Amino acid sequence: MSSHKIAVIGGDGIGTEVVEAGVKVLEALAALEPDLAFDFERFDWGSDYYRRTGRMMAEDGLEKIRHADAIYFGSVGDPDLPDDITLWGLRLAICQGFDQYANVRPTRLLPGLTGPLRPELGREIDWVIVRENSEGEYAGVGGRAHRGLPIEVGMDVAVFTRAGIERIARFACDLASSRPRKLLTVVTKSNAQRHGMVLWDEVVREVIRDYPHLTVDWMLVDAMTQRMVNKPGSIDTVLATNLHADILSDLAAALGGSLGIGSTANIDPSRARPSMFEPIHGSAFDIMGKGIANPLGSFWTACLMLEHLGEKAAAGRLMAAIETVTARGEHLSPDLGGSANTAEVTDAVIAALRGDNA
Numbered sequence: 001m002s003s004h005k006i007a008v009i010g011g012d013g014i015g016t017e018v019v020e021a022g023v024k025v026l027e028a029l030a031a032l033e034p035d036l037a038f039d040f041e042r043f044d045w046g047s048d049y050y051r052r053t054g055r056m057m058a059e060d061g062l063e064k065i066r067h068a069d070a071i072y073f074g075s076v077g078d079p080d081l082p083d084d085i086t087l088w089g090l091r092l093a094i095c096q097g098f099d100q101y102a103n104v105r106p107t108r109l110l111p112g113l114t115g116p117l118r119p120e121l122g123r124e125i126d127w128v129i130v131r132e133n134s135e136g137e138y139a140g141v142g143g144r145a146h147r148g149l150p151i152e153v154g155m156d157v158a159v160f161t162r163a164g165i166e167r168i169a170r171f172a173c174d175l176a177s178s179r180p181r182k183l184l185t186v187v188t189k190s191n192a193q194r195h196g197m198v199l200w201d202e203v204v205r206e207v208i209r210d211y212p213h214l215t216v217d218w219m220l221v222d223a224m225t226q227r228m229v230n231k232p233g234s235i236d237t238v239l240a241t242n243l244h245a246d247i248l249s250d251l252a253a254a255l256g257g258s259l260g261i262g263s264t265a266n267i268d269p270s271r272a273r274p275s276m277f278e279p280i281h282g283s284a285f286d287i288m289g290k291g292i293a294n295p296l297g298s299f300w301t302a303c304l305m306l307e308h309l310g311e312k313a314a315a316g317r318l319m320a321a322i323e324t325v326t327a328r329g330e331h332l333s334p335d336l337g338g339s340a341n342t343a344e345v346t347d348a349v350i351a352a353l354r355g356d357n358a
Contacts, residue, residue: 003037004309007068007274011046011090013283014293015074021295021346022072022302025318028350033314041068047078047086056089062097070305071276074298077283088140091278095133096140098273100266101164102171103131104304105249105280110296111327113257113336117229124233127252128179130172131245133266135164136196138242158243160196162203169207169239171269176214176237184208184216187224187240187248200241225251253280258335260294263301265308277305291341294333296322299349321352 008023010016023040030036043065045057056076058064065071076091077083094100107129109115109122117125139159146152176184186204190197201218208216219227221244228235228251240248253262262280279297287293299322306315325331331348332338340348 003039004069004311005039005041005067006305007065007071008040008042009045009071009090010042010074011076011283012048012078012086013075013285013288014281015046015076015283017074017288017291017293017342018279018295018298019072019074021342022298024346025295025299025349025353026302028353029314029318032353033317036311036314040072045090046076047081050081050085050089056086057093062094065094065274066098068274069309071274072302072305073276073278075278075281075283077285079285092138092140094276095266098268098276099134099270100268100273100275101132101134102168102265102267102269103133103245104175104265104267105129105131105245105252106263106300106304107249107252107256109256110261111323112329113261113326115255115257117232117255121230121232122255125252125256127232127235127238128175129238129240129245129249129252130168130175131240131249132164132168132242134242135159135161136242138246158193158196158241160199160241162199165200165203166207167269169204170210171267172237172239173208173211173214177211179237181236182214183236184214185224185235185238186216186218187221187238187244188218189221189244191220197241204239221248224248228252228255249280258294259297260333260335261296261300263297263304265301265304267308275308277301277308291343292334293342294335295342295345296326296333296349317353318349321349324352325349 010019050056076086107127109125115122137158141159142156144154188197188201190201253259259281264278264280266276268275279301303315303319325348331340331345333340
């Protein structure tokens with residue numbers, strides 16, 4: 001039996017709270033699975049680390065976690081620090097440093113939960129959003145000049161490369177091919193962004209020629225928001241740019257009941273470097289330390305991590321336990337309309353793993 005080496009980075013706000021809950025659940029799962037084991041190594045990087053050292057992570061941080069099998073990440077962001085320092089200094093430093101170019105965000109309305117859509121529409125939600133995670137609108141190219149003067153200027157340049165588009169399009173087509181409906185929706189805005197997004201359209205069309213078994217349709221990003229609300233059953237796998245998918249996946253999580261249940265995999269498909277797994281809800285400083293953060297997003301994220309590690313059966317067992325808890329409705333956090341705290345939700349999922357009735 002080999003032990004999966006997991007780098008644990010709680011980060012900021014509620015990130016540490018929900019990731020530690022996730023570690024507790026994974027340890028309980030490993031105790032029930034004879035061939036499953038973990039070696040967790042924690043790193044205290046984040047905004048508090050920045051206050052002590054002037055850096056969000058150790059100078060040789062990537063080297064410290066390079067040989068992990070996966071990275072389990074909480075959140076980043078601090079109301080007292082500029083977002084460009086916190087995000088670029090930690091999360092994006094890892095994503096871009098390890099070329100985790102495929103961001104995967106699944107959404108389903110879990111049993112027992114009620115989202116904002118009518119029940120018959122909510123039940124149709126079963127999506128995976130594939131987000132280009134290395135370039136596009138978040139490439140980091142640009143700058144500022146004439147600071148503090150009337151002519152001050154700030155520019156962010158969206159960068160689209162043929163290689164970057166082709167590889168994420170192929171990843172999305174492969175993922176769509178693995179799902180029963182074999183349906184892919186490509187999101188664009190080439191009617192207004194006439195250079196980078198036109199290249200996006202052209203390269204994606206070239207790639208999908210290699211996947212004749214897929215049904216492919218195209219949507220402008222603004223129209224896509226309406227389709228997600230009005231016709232959720234018409235959507236399965238979605239491919240979108242860094243910015244567009246970032247926005248659409250938050251909408252997806254909200255339609256699924258709460259940002260607190262959203263999960264993310266930041267994947268290096270080559271597996272040359274570790275991939276990183278995180279809930280999508282952010283640092284949520286307004287509830288930090290209150291013990292009421294919803295850990296289900298971190299648990300679903302752990303399922304994605306297990307799948308990536310080749311532990312499909314264990315991932316299925318954990319997902320079934322999550323669904324058992326949501327279906328019972330007795331241990332839901334405040335964002336889902338319940339009154340359970342983080343520890344109570346965690347204990348309920350562990351009980352469900354064990355087959356207890358509690």
